[in-house]
Amino acid sequence: MSKDKFTTLKSQVVPLPSENIDTDQIIPARFLKATTREGFGDNLFRDWRYDPAGKPVKDFVLNNATWSGQILAAGKNFGSGSSREHAAWAIYDYGFRVVISSFFADIFKNNALNNGLLPVVVSDRFLKTLFDTLQQKPTTVITVDLEKQIVEVDGRKENFEINPYKKDCMINGYDDIDYLLSLKKEVNEFDLAHSSI
């Protein structure tokens, strides 16, 4: 479905420096049973956020009033593991609009882009600077400018890459199906040509 348009975001950042955060941590399988896209934010990082008895874990960033904002910054190789799109929904549903990391798993990146969540890939060095800055000043506001493809922390800027097609989609709030439906005639021909298998 079409998503909110995204151009620039200025926000505080929630840091999660662990590396290799996989989609089972983002949203454990036992919470994948819903049949709609909404409501997954309640169980985002469930097993880090709540203890087995369901009590919030005090130190966890989402439970700690020090941290807030619409941007999540995470360690390298974020979103590995299962292809569950629920991971992107959960992050979006919780209220994040951007995830910054120095590396994203492929499927997660795609899923995020398909759901209006902007994955921003920065260098390891920049990510470290970001974490250090947040350590010193948790209320730091950073800027993510999609049009210029720039992320800025305390005057330090870094360019990030995004595919031009996905960038268009994010800025205009349209999605892949709109585009694919426009190819119906060509696809019909393919369907016939590949019918022997």
Next chain:
Amino acid sequence: MILEPKTIFEKIWDSHVVKRADGYPDALFIDRHFIHEVTSPQAFDGLRKRGIGVFNTKRTTATADHNVPTKDQHLPIKEALSRRQVETLRTNCKDFGIELYDLGHPFQGIVHIIGPELGLTLPGMTIVCGDSHTSTHGAFGNIAFGIGTSEVEQVLGTQCVLQYKAKTMKIEINGTLGKGVVSKDIILYIISKISASGATGYFVEYTGDTIRKLSMEARMTICNMSIEMGARGGLIAPDETTFTYIKGRKFAPQGSAFDQAIEHWKKLRTDDGARYDKVLTFDAADIAPMITYGTNPGMGMKVTDRIPTLAELKEISEQASFKKSLDYMGLEPGTTLLGKAIDYVFIGSCTNARIEDLRLVATMVKGKKKASNVEVWIIPGSKQVEEQARKEGLDKIFETAGFELRSPGCSACLGMNEDKVPPGKYCISTSNRNFEGRQGPQSRTFLASPLSAAAAAITGRVTDVREMVL
């Protein structure tokens, strides 16, 4: 005209591109789409909201696998949310005219197991499913990859998916496998060498004489876990072994159509001189029975090795995650796992729940009894596997050993249905993921081959299968 030499991946990909435009991802035509209860409901919802139907229902096949119990499948599913998800799948398949292999159907099973066994998975195809282990199907020489639910909606509605062509990687394995070493060990070994993100951005082709000698089932195990090293998918060019497996399968081409298909399939190989973006080579003789000790599939070692110490890690930045992972597992750096007592053995999943896997387990446990400290779950990958196992009397062998052959489903592979490993318990598992909580909250997973898992079922401990009489 001299044609540029191409890899098999490029041949299949290029022949499925409906539209390629500058700056846009390719619109890729999809031959076969598998769906299941967990990642499809929101996609059907999307179709309803847009007021469109399924592009070609014959190209889509549904089954219920992730969220199903593996006992008493004839009874309604106990857990309300799971039940609703399976019921939603039923309604959606009915409303949109899609074939569903529901609980109790003779073709029901884990989606990546039923595709190949029904002959729905064929060489040269493009295949997708809202599940990362779709890479399994690549063993037949096709492009198969997992997609998210938005993409499931795309494929249902348009029979296409927008994708960027992945880079290509060749992984070549030559030589003879040692005693007790099976295909699961090959792939766990490769992942331990290149890490859980070592193939991110690539589509892998497995080649080499070791691969050529493997059965289709063993090849599926390898392609299945391509995703565990970050690859988009993995494939193996089809050969006689592939054709023999496919021949006579329910939905495979029959008679002269089959002969024609083979002529086409034989061309599905990488041309001499074709370029890969990356090439890795391994020697089969270096591979031993493997086990993972951490919470990502790259944290694996030979069963006789010891867990690395912090000082032995390549990157200092990895130390914190490594430590966290071992703490979760309740393990110490520098120690060996051999002889460690375990609590559960899970034999199942789309990685290792085909008939050959069950036969392998049976050879190991025949005439023996399971250790009293372990609970053993053996879950066939499909109804057909279950039937075949019963026909061969494997269920009796398991029973004598003290465990029961259950009904098909994903089971303890993902801690979503009733089969969960309790908090803090150790499970030797033939599945593909050892993430925190994957088999249930606080569960601790050691990934291993079916042979190693079977050995552990007997000894109750992490065991080097080479020391068991085979």
